Amino acid sequence: MAGKFDLNGGDGSEMADESPWADEGDGVGYGSNPDVEWAKLSNDFTNAGYREGITAGKEASLQEGFDAGYAQTGAPLGRDIGLMRGTVAGLLSYVSLVSQGQDELVAEIRDISNQLANIRFSDIAPRDMEAEQHALEHLESTGEAVDENEELEGKRRMEELEDMLGSLGRGGVKRAGIEDVKRLKERLDSLCARLEVSCG
């Protein structure tokens, strides 16, 4: 029997308590009603396999998902925002060095800077349609939502709290979106053009 646990390289040791094979020794249970026993046998072993499989499958693909999310979404989007923030910080440092009373210019740079500072990844991240679809399937089939990753859930709750605090006294805050980022980019580009510097 021992060999049966050598599936996919796993040693199966964590199965000790839940393994249907563990029941075999007791000699009772099997044999009273063949149909019931058949169903039980099928269920027990199928479910045990499913449990092991789901864990193994998740572990096997986590890194692949991470790499994809990093390279396809996170890094390029972060770079876009970072470049804008860096450019704006550079402009601000520049005008502070050569300030000749260009108040209007400084005000424009500061406004862009402030708006950029408020943008979060969650404001501009594209939706993960596959994740949403799968969460929906879970909700429909089991009535339960899929557990969110702890760290990300914590971050999301913190943002909700910030929004709540931020909206006190200001009657609601509308989060920026990707369209706002585009507009800020245009303003930034025209600033650079005004100063005759080429901003990438």
Place this chain on the structure above:
Amino acid sequence: MASDFDLESLVNLEQTFYDSGYEDGFNHGRIHGLIEGRALGREKGFEMWEEVGFYEGFAKLWKAIYTRDRRFDDRGLHHAQQLLDLIAQFPMANPSMSDASDLDIPRLFRQIRSRYKVLCATLGVRATLRAGDSSPTREVEEDRPRLVGDGAKRRVWEVQSGGQGSISGGLSF
């Protein structure tokens, strides 16, 4: 009739049930791993490149200013260029996907940050603290780089799924 009974197939029956369950479970688990991994990778990639991009944008702007003013021998321009050269080495993808043979991300990150500070000092402007810099987690992560360097499974950002405990500990670079 008894002789037709294949005992071997009955023994294998349990295994067959188990295997079919395992396969279904594996396929389902794979979807969850991809989804959760993707969510984590998106956040991490954004965080890293938001900071690096900031330095890049800053350096590019100053390079553009020096170029506009034709101050090609200025020290500031050299520092800006050196910063940009460092940033050009910073990967847009988790290096595990390509070859991470001798890429030391934490070291490169430190070099980029200090080169940025040097540039600021040269320009006579205050180095801007990045929005995320105040968060302790970033520093903590840096203090314990977990570069996995054991040949076969080299990853720079290694995700470990932990049944117990938060996954955050496994995300490292």
